[in-house]
Each structure stands twice: as structure tokens, then as C-alpha cells.
Amino acid sequence: GARGQLTWATTLDLGGESKLGILVTGGYQYSRFGIDDLEDDISDPGQTPAPLVPNSVADYQFRYYDYERDRAGVGTNINLDLDKDNKLYANLFYAGYDEYRNPAMHTEYRNIDALAANGSSVASDGTITINATNSGTFVRKTFTDELTQFRDLAAELGGQNNLGGFILDYKATFAYADDNVPFNYNYRFQDNSVAGTLTYKNNTNSGSSPSFNFSGLNGTDTDPTQFLLVPSKSNNSTTSYQVAAYGGKADGKFDIPLGGGDASTVKFGAAMRMEYSTYTQTNFSVATGGTPLPLSQLNPASYTYYNGLYSTGPMPDFNTTNNLLNNNSNQYEGAFTQADPNGDKGGDYTNWEDVYAGYAMYTLKSGPMEVMTRARLEVTHIQYNWYQAYQLLANGDPNTSNELASPIAETGTIDYSNVLPSLGFKYTFNPDVITRMNYSQTIARPTQSQYIPSFSLGQALSAQANNGLVQNTFGNPSLKPIISNNIDFSFELYPQKGAILACDFFLKDISNYIALNYSRVDGPGGVGSGGVTDSLNYSNVPTSGIYGAEFQYQQQYTMLPDPLNGLGFRGSISVMGSQGQIASGIYGELPFQSDLIWETGIFYKQGGFTFDVAGNFTGKNLMVVGDPAVDNS
Numbered sequence: 122g123a124r125g126q127l128t129w130a131t132t133l134d135l136g137g138e139s140k141l142g143i144l145v146t147g148g149y150q151y152s153r154f155g156i157d158d159l160e161d162d163i164s165d166p167g168q169t170p171a172p173l174v175p176n177s178v179a180d181y182q183f184r185y186y187d188y189e190r191d192r193a194g195v196g197t198n199i200n201l202d203l204d205k206d207n208k209l210y211a212n213l214f215y216a217g218y219d220e221y222r223n224p225a226m227h228t229e230y231r232n233i234d235a236l237a238a239n240g241s242s243v244a245s246d247g248t249i250t251i252n253a254t255n256s257g258t259f260v261r262k263t264f265t266d267e268l269t270q271f272r273d274l275a276a277e278l279g280g281q282n283n284l285g286g287f288i289l290d291y292k293a294t295f296a297y298a299d300d301n302v303p304f305n306y307n308y309r310f311q312d313n314s315v316a317g318t319l320t321y322k323n324n325t326n327s328g329s330s331p332s333f334n335f336s337g338l339n340g341t342d343t344d345p346t347q348f349l350l351v352p353s354k355s356n357n358s359t360t361s362y363q364v365a366a367y368g369g370k371a372d373g374k375f376d377i378p379l380g381g382g383d384a385s386t387v388k389f390g391a392a393m394r395m396e397y398s399t400y401t402q403t404n405f406s407v408a409t410g411g412t413p414l415p416l417s418q419l420n421p422a423s424y425t426y427y428n429g430l431y432s433t434g435p436m437p438d439f440n441t442t443n444n445l446l447n448n449n450s451n452q453y454e455g456a457f458t459q460a461d462p463n464g465d466k467g468g469d470y471t472n473w474e475d476v477y478a479g480y481a482m483y484t485l486k487s488g489p490m491e492v493m494t495r496a497r498l499e500v501t502h503i504q505y506n507w508y509q510a511y512q513l514l515a516n517g518d519p520n521t522s523n524e525l526a527s528p529i530a531e532t533g534t535i536d537y538s539n540v541l542p543s544l545g546f547k548y549t550f551n552p553d554v555i556t557r558m559n560y561s562q563t564i565a566r567p568t569q570s571q572y573i574p575s576f577s578l579g580q581a582l583s584a585q586a587n588n589g590l591v592q593n594t595f596g597n598p599s600l601k602p603i604i605s606n607n608i609d610f611s612f613e614l615y616p617q618k619g620a621i622l623a624c625d626f627f628l629k630d631i632s633n634y635i636a637l638n639y640s641r642v643d644g645p646g647g648v649g650s651g652g653v654t655d656s657l658n659y660s661n662v663p664t665s666g667i668y669g670a671e672f673q674y675q676q677q678y679t680m681l682p683d684p685l686n687g688l689g690f691r692g693s694i695s696v697m698g699s700q701g702q703i704a705s706g707i708y709g710e711l712p713f714q715s716d717l718i719w720e721t722g723i724f725y726k727q728g729g730f731t732f733d734v735a736g737n738f739t740g741k742n743l744m745v746v747g748d749p750a751v752d753n754s
Contacts, residue, residue, distance in 0.1 A: 187225075247323075349415055697714065
């Protein structure tokens with residue numbers, strides 16, 4: 122990648138104590154990056170007959186992505202200091218990016234469950250051999266061409282006045298964001314049924330780098346003439362999301378002398394945020410058929426990654442494919458037309474979310490001790506509009522096989538208020554040694570996609586769960602906001618200028634943690650293949666907890682001779698645990714909570730020049746919770 126930035130600033134003397142400061146900056150960044158990924162779906166342990174081993178997989182997905190992103194932005198800051206007690210400011214920012222995914226390529230080996238009835242076997246070292254002929258194993262190839270465009274505008278106007286010792290701060294804000302996907306072409310080749318045997322072994326390195334041997338398929342899985350690009354498997358989609366937010370806040374502060382060097386401060390204020398957003402989606406399919414296009418005519422090439430461990434097998438050349446397919450007059454495909462207007466309407470929504478808040482805070486300083494107490498009141502009002510496009514099953518899920526003749530406009534409201542207390546204690550043993558203890562209650566509101574019950578058919582959430590079997594994804598308007606009671610204890614040591622050594626211990630008692638929830642209707646009422654309906658939505662985990670410790674060290678080695686005194690090192694490590702009821706009667710780690718995070722870096726700072734090289738690691742993530750007997754991972 123490459124990037125550049127220009128900044129200009131000046132200060133104008135307006136006479137007396139008045140000064141005007143102006144800063145203008147602009148930048149551009151080009152990035153190109155890729156994602157090489159191997160994913161799997163674990164075999165359903167509840168299927169009959171059961172797999173030979175628990176680590177049997179239903180499919181492996183070899184994924185190879187290529188991204189390009191162009192980002193640019195401009196901003197300005199204006200400060201008007203009328204005198205030492207009265208200041209005004211204005212900020213304006215506009216930025217955006219275009220991101221091309223060209224392309225995302227998948228090669229999937231499906232129906233590779235270790236089932237004795239199909240002739241599979243397991244060796245003593247854990248190697249699983251699959252009889253592809255008896256198992257109905259097939260290879261599926263897909264690729265995607267997508268453009269995402271994001272634009273962001275933000276403006277704020279504010280000031281500060283000292284009214285005889287009473288400090289008044291105020292600010293008004295406006296923000297607008299536009300996130301569009303003008304095209305998302307998805308192409309899929311006809312499934313290639315393969316014969317012979319294949320083996321895989323996924324119990325080495327804790328299953329993080331499975332090994333494969335496809336030579337027993339005798340090339341039936343890598344022959345490009347056996348993969349036909351079929352028009353009926355191609356589709357395109359567009360999405361548009363806009364959000365506008367208006368806000369304002371005002372804070373007042375004054376000191377109360379207590380004598381004897383002690384002091385206290387009272388601070389209070391109010392704030393508001395009114396946000397409006399809208400989302401629309403449109404899906405297209407090929408209107409007319411055409412001649413199937415063999416992969417062999419698309420200049421295929423194979424891509425290997427993970428030091429040669431994995432290969433995508435033959436995949437089409439991106440430019441060749443685009444030239445042939447993104448032309449409505451070609452012999453292979455007709456024009457893309459909207460496939461299901463009513464169904465698309467079922468994914469559209471508008472949303473108003475207004476939050477009003479007020480707080481009061483008191484701080485006491487006495488010698489080396491400082492105590493802070495605060496209470497904050499937040500009132501939330503939400504109104505959302507969406508469309509019911511399908512009849513509902515008895516459990517409330519949409520019956521996607523029974524679309525309504527005309528979508529029904531629906532409206533819902535959500536209201537709640539919360540009082541959030543906090544209490545903090547700080548003790549300074551000396552300027553180099555400080556300890557802190559804090560208690561606070563915080564809130565995290567559900568996002569729009571989590572509470573608006575508009576239904577998306579396909580992969581809106583199933584992509585997060587790494588499961589292509591999901592028929593329904595939808596929000597849950599009964600979700601409650603997450604409330605967290607937090608206790609923190611930290612110890613900080615500042616051995617010299619530019620250095621810190623700190624440790625922090627924390628405990629969070631959480632109510633209503635929000636998690637992706639996986640559910641299944643199996644049998645009568647199911648709308649998927651074989652009467653099975655897999656659904657994803659969101660649910661609250663009633664009680665849960667997160668606990669852990671963080672250790673941090675940073676130092677610039679100023680004691681070294683010039684120019685080495687600009688060298689520095691920083692590092693941090695967090696060790697965490699979590700516990701919650703992730704399914705009825707089942708307790709385990711919370712979704713999206715990592716057990717280990719570390720970050721480290723080497724930097725150089727000297728004479729306005731800064732150079733930084735850093736690395737980080739985030740531990741495992743559990744993606745969804747729910748029925749443990751369904752096919753997810």
C-alpha cells in the first residue's frame with residue numbers, strides 16, 4: 122500500500138487577546154491485502170448414523186480473497202479565542218473509501234462426513250479416509266466480484282466560557298454516513314461429483330492446520346473441463362444504508378474550596394442524540410438461460426497458501442471472467458433482473474433512535490487521595506418500520522415458502538431508561554506510584570440489525586456463523602440492553618520519563634449479554650430441505666461474567682546516547698475468562714470473547730519524526746450459541 126498526507130496551519134492575531142487558528146489537512150491511502158482462509162462445518166453429532174469420530178467434518182472450504190481499497194479524506198479545524206475566558210471552535214470532516222473484492226474465491230469439498238455406512242474409516246493416528254463415491258462427495262466452486270463505497274461527513278460547533286469561575290462547555294454536532302454496495306456479483310459453477318477416495322487429518326496442532334490428500338480422486342476434483350458456470354446459479358445484489366445523527370451537549374463545572382489544601386469539584390450536564398437511518402436491499406438473478414461456460418475457457422490458475430499446505434485448485438482468471446460475463450449481450454447469460462421485489466422489501470427498514478441523558482458528578486481531592494462519584498440517567502426511545510413479506514410459522518419464524526401477495530408495513534417501538542452509578546478512588550503514593558479502584562455500571566444498546574425483526578433470506582448472518590444451511594436471519598425486538606457492573610483495580614509505576622509499568626485486574630458482572638442464537642425446526646413446519654429450518658437471530662444471555670488481568674509496559678529509552686535515545690518498546694497482554702448460559706442448561710464461554718490478547722511494538726521518536734512497527738494477536742472467538750446438536754461451528 123501507499124499513503125500520503127498534507128497539513129497546513131496558521132494562527133492570526135485579531136487584536137487584543139483575540140486569536141484565530143486554522144488547520145486544514147487532507148490525505149490519501151491505497152491498500153491491497155488478501156485473506157487466505159480454511160473453514161469447515163463440523164458433522165452433526167445427532168445425525169443417524171452418527172459419525173465415527175467427533176472431529177468428523179461435513180465440508181472443508183478453501184478460501185482465497187483479494188481486496189483493494191482507495192481511501193481519501195479532508196478536514197479542517199477552526200479555533201477562535203476571544204480572550205482567555207471565552208473560546209469558540211468549529212470542525213468539519215469528510216472522508217470515504219472504495220473497496221473492491223476482486224475476487225473472493227471458494228473451493229468447497231462437501232459430503233465428507235466420516236460415516237461407516239458410506240465406507241469411511243479412521244486410522245490409529247486419526248487419519249480419516251472417505252469413500253467419495255459412496256458418500257456423494259462433490260466439489261463446489263464459487264467466486265464473488267463486489268464493490269463497497271463508504272462516505273462519512275461530520276461537523277461540530279462549540280465553545281467554552283468561564284463565567285466567574287463557572288465553566289460552561291457546549292457543542293452541537295451533525296454526522297452523516299452512506300454505505301453502499303452498488304454491485305455484488307456471485308458466480309457459482311455446477312457441482313462436480315467426484316469418485317475415488319480422499320483423506321484428511323484434523324487432530325494435529327489442535328486442529329488448526331488439517332492435512333489433506335486428494336490424490337485418490339484421480340484428478341476428478343481438479344479437471345477444469347468438469348466445472349461449468351451455469352447462468353441459473355449466478356446472482357447480483359445491491360444494498361444501501363444511510364444514517365444521519367444530530368446531537369448536542371452542555372456541561373457545567375465549578376470548584377468548592379474546602380480549606381487546608383483540600384478541594385472539590387461539581388460537574389453536571391445534559392446531552393441528546395437523535396439518529397435516523399434507512400436500509401434497502403435488492404437482489405437480481407439472470408433472466409434468461411444460456412450456454413454453460415467451462416472453467417477451462419477462463420484461463421484457470423491454482424493458488425496455494427499457508428506455505429503450500431492448501432490450494433484452491435483451478436479457479437477462473439478474474440479479468441477474463443468479467444469480460445465474458447459482465448456483458449448482457451453475451452451468449453452465456455442474459456440480463457440481471459430483480460428476482461423477488463416482495464421478498465426484498467422484507468429486508469428493508471427505517472429506524473429512529475433518540476437518546477437523552479443527564480448526569481451529576483462530585484470529585485473530592487484531599488492530599489494524595491482522590492474520590493469521584495457520579496450518577497447518569499439515560500432515556501432511550503426507538504421507533505422502527507419494517508415489512509412483513511412472509512407468513513409466519515407457529516414459532517414466529519418466517520415461512521419462506523409462503524410469500525405474502527403484498528408486504529405488510531409494520532411499526533414497533535422500544536423504550537427504556539437507566540440510572541448508571543459509578544464510584545472511583547485514586548491514591549498517589551508519590552508521583553511515580555499510583556493505584557486506582559473503580560466501580561461503574563455501563564450500558565450497551567442492541568444495534569439495529571439485532572432488534573429490527575425484518576427477515577433476510579440467505580447469508581446475512583449465516584456468514585458470521587460459518588454455516589450455509591441457514592434459511593432465516595432476523596432481529597429480535599424483545600432484546601434488552603446489556604448492563605454491566607464493573608470493578609477495576611489498577612497499579613501504575615512510572616519509573617522515569619516516557620515509561621510506564623501497569624497491571625489492571627477487572628471483573629464484569631453482566632446482565633443480558635447479546636449473542637447470535639442458532640435454532641432449528643426439524644419435521645412438520647420446517648420449510649428447508651427435508652423439513653429442516655435453521656434460523657439465526659439474537660438473544661439475551663441472562664447472566665454472565667468476564668474477568669481477567671492486563672499487563673502493560675512502555676518505555677522510550679531516553680538514557681541512551683543520541684540518536685538511539687529515540688528508541689522505545691511497548692507491549693501489553695490481556696488474559697481473560699468468561700462464563701454464561703449459552704443454551705438451556707449449558708454454560709460456557711461467551712461468544713466473541715477472546716481468552717488471550719497481546720500487542721507489542723518497537724518505535725522511534727526523535728525531532729518530530731516517528732516510526733512504529735507493531736504486531737498483535739487475538740485469541741479464539743466463539744461465533745454463535747444455541748442448539749448444540751445443529752450443524753454449526
